[in-house]
Amino acid sequence: MSKYQAIRGTKDILPAESVQFQRLESAARALFARYGYAEIRTPTFEAVDLFQRSLGETTDVVQKEMYLFEDRGGRKLALRPEGTAGVVRAFIEHHLSQSLPYCKLFYVGPMFRAERPQAGRYREFWQIGAEYFGNAGPAADAELLALVDALFLALDIRDVRLRINSIGDQECRPKYLAALRTYLTKRSVELCEDCQRRLDKNPLRALDCKTDSPKLKDAPTIDAYWCAPCRAHFAAVGQLLTDSHVAFETDPRLVRGLDYYTRTIFEVTTKVLGAQDALAAGGRYDKLVKDLDGPDVPALGFAMGMERTIQASQAAAPKIVTATPFVFVAAMGEAASRVAYQTLQMLRHSPELVKINLRAEGDFFEKKLGAQLTIADRIGATHCVILGEDEVQKGEVTLRTMNTSSQERLAQKDLVSKLLAVSNLA
Ligand code: HAM
DSSP, rough: OOEEEEEEEEOOOOHHHHHHHHHHHHHHHHHHHHHHHHEOOOEEEEEHHHHHHHHHSSHHHHHHHIEEEOTTTTOOEEOOSSSSSHHHHHHHTTTTHSSSSSSSOOOOOOOEEEOOOOOOSSSSEEEEEEOOOOOSSSHHHHHHHHHHHHHHTTTOOOOOEEEEEEEEOOTTTHHHHHHHHHHHHTGGGGHHHHHHTTTOOOTHHHOTTTGGGGGGGTTTOOOOOOOHHHHHHHHHHHHHHHHOOOOOOEEETTOSSTTOOSSSEEEEEEEESOOOOOOEEEEETTTTTHHHHSSSEEEEEEEEHHHHHHHHHOOOOOOSSSOOOOOEEEOOOOHHHHHHHHHHHHHHHOOHHHHTTTTEOOTTTTHHHHHHHHHHHTTOOOEEEEEOOHHHHHTEEEEEETTTTEEEEEEGGHHHHHHHHHHOOO
């Protein structure tokens, strides 16, 4: 065994799993198109400062989990721990608020967090995410949640729970935080070191802390502190979700690990995974664009963890629904090899066969015919095209159907139509 292995917390996505990633990605792309989202690709690293300012100085992600480095020019950079900050930076940098009345962007890519690796928690993981700029109304929140709901449905993941809450705005949240701080201060001896330290700047984190939250059952909850506009916004979101048959629960104790949120926040969890049960999460962040020196544009978004979602879907590799033939080309002898090679390339590029996505392989003509057929069998070819001296002389091929081992001779010129007929029959 080589001494080189994938770095702890990272993993190789081998072909069988890649298929699952593709399936998830194409389901998401199809939905994004229907909801009017266009793709954005931002760099995998940004200035550290961007993340500190947007995610919040006291968050776990910023304090403990960023991969930090200095480049050769002495710039302080970080591998992106999430996608929102970079997308917001790009939105501001390219003046996207000026070109259209609103802007809907989605992304697919790897994120990096130096968390303690465990099942479902990686140091490099993939997210599919979306950000919606320029709509402050509750219908935008409901629509985003409907999209998330539809995505899980499209993936046939039904055992999910969508919890929503509002963490208020600059009007009502400070009042709630003051009340929570008072409550926590009274119990500070019971809190873990992290929460004690953050009590002042970020008391909300205690509600999300695995050690402390069970002890804080009687902590004040935000719903008692919402100002009238936040209360009305949240009620309207709930009403629209009910109207559109999106199942959800309200949870006044739900908080998020990133600081940029205002009003609606949400999380999608599943019972089928272990401790790392969050499949997707997000919310509104009406002040972030302005806080990063951009225009005063409200926004909201979500991100879904691809590895966890794939694990939850437990979908077997998608069944091949079209029975498109998978052809292996074999040859005996030098002259036949040349014709076989041309046949192989013809099968890959013939316009009719391109249309049915026919897969063709071969290229092992120097091996004995038996060995070539063994390869065909092992890679799962449905048919073998065999060329020997006799076939070449007569302008014919032998077509072997692998599962029945039956063979027939046909003219080379009829091969394409024969394969098309086979694919139609199935
Ligand atoms: P987040 O809750 O930090 O939100 O991450 C979103 C999802 O990414 C999680 O629900 C989880 O499925 C996945 N995830 C997070 N960390 C890991 C990890 N270490 N290993 C595997 N999967 C992980 C955000 O990132 C926000 N940017 C979402 C958002 C977009 N809010 C507004 N717009």
